[in-house]
Amino acid sequence: MPSLIDIRRRIRTVKSTQQITKAMKMVSAAKLRRAQDRVIAARPYANSLAKLLAHVAAAAKSDERMAAHPLLAARPERRIQLVLLTSDRGLAGAFNTNLIKGAQQFVRDHADAAVVMELAGRKGRDFFRKRAAAITGEYVGISEKAAFTDAVAIAKAASGRFAAGETDAVYLLYNEFKSVLAQRLTVTRILPVPVPEDAAPVDYIYEQPPLEMLAELLPAYVESQLYQALLETAAAQMAARMTAMDAATTNAAEMIDKLTLYMNRVRQASITKELIEVVSGAAAVE
Numbered sequence: 001m002p003s004l005i006d007i008r009r010r011i012r013t014v015k016s017t018q019q020i021t022k023a024m025k026m027v028s029a030a031k032l033r034r035a036q037d038r039v040i041a042a043r044p045y046a047n048s049l050a051k052l053l054a055h056v057a058a059a060a061k062s063d064e065r066m067a068a069h070p071l072l073a074a075r076p077e078r079r080i081q082l083v084l085l086t087s088d089r090g091l092a093g094a095f096n097t098n099l100i101k102g103a104q105q106f107v108r109d110h111a112d113a114a115v116v117m118e119l120a121g122r123k124g125r126d127f128f129r130k131r132a133a134a135i136t137g138e139y140v141g142i143s144e145k146a147a148f149t150d151a152v153a154i155a156k157a158a159s160g161r162f163a164a165g166e167t168d169a170v171y172l173l174y175n176e177f178k179s180v181l182a183q184r185l186t187v188t189r190i191l192p193v194p195v196p197e198d199a200a201p202v203d204y205i206y207e208q209p210p211l212e213m214l215a216e217l218l219p220a221y222v223e224s225q226l227y228q229a230l231l232e233t234a235a236a237q238m239a240a241r242m243t244a245m246d247a248a249t250t251n252a253a254e255m256i257d258k259l260t261l262y263m264n265r266v267r268q269a270s271i272t273k274e275l276i277e278v279v280s281g282a283a284a285v286e
Helices: 004-059 062-070 095-109 120-129 147-165 210-285
Strands: 079-085 112-121 135-139 168-179 181-189
Touching: 004 168, 062 112, 062 210, 079 095, 079 120, 079 147, 079 210, 095 120, 095 168, 095 181, 095 210, 112 120, 112 147, 120 135, 135 147, 135 210, 147 168, 147 181, 147 210, 168 210, 181 210
Parallel strands: 079 112, 079 168, 112 135
Antiparallel strands: 168 181
């Protein structure tokens, strides 16, 4: 049976941990609010750009040169690039674990192709670097404060390899922010740019040929998709961290109650034992 000193020491340790987890929960909640506002504000632009791209592509469909654009080239997927977005810090529950497992499953599903990785986030970078994965680029320190310039850098690197024929397809793997309690693992292909086949052309008045506008919109579409994914990842990881720290704080409170009850029982047993010894000694003297 542990002594009262050991139990009190353990209670103090759990209380210190509880203060840390409670503080981290509050910080994550504040950051989540800002990240959620950025995600909600960026979604309409990404959706509108995708619709505009579909309409312009439908108008340029009659031009035979459209299929020759390097970002629209459809090839057999023998060399695939996977852009994986994870967080730079842990203590977020199963957030990074689910992403890494999703990446491993993606590699297994495309076992007949050579998969290379573009890794954004320290957790994914550290995991796949230890396993000698084929890594084409690393981006650390952008998971919580993603800027549009970061998305442009990743998009240019991926688009450059695709246009040069080094890769046949580029996929994006990230956690989409749904709510504080739910994040959805999302895998989407961003290159070649998916152009809807059944999109109906809108009667726009074009100041320049639709094909020229399409050439400008395609890189912008890839950049917007990456930027939206970075924002979704930032909000999702804050929500996961806040939920994990809330659960840890609750568990710490329950452990403190159990340890306190156990300490009282041990103290009561110690007092009872001492009383029995005193009474027994007095009876022996008589």
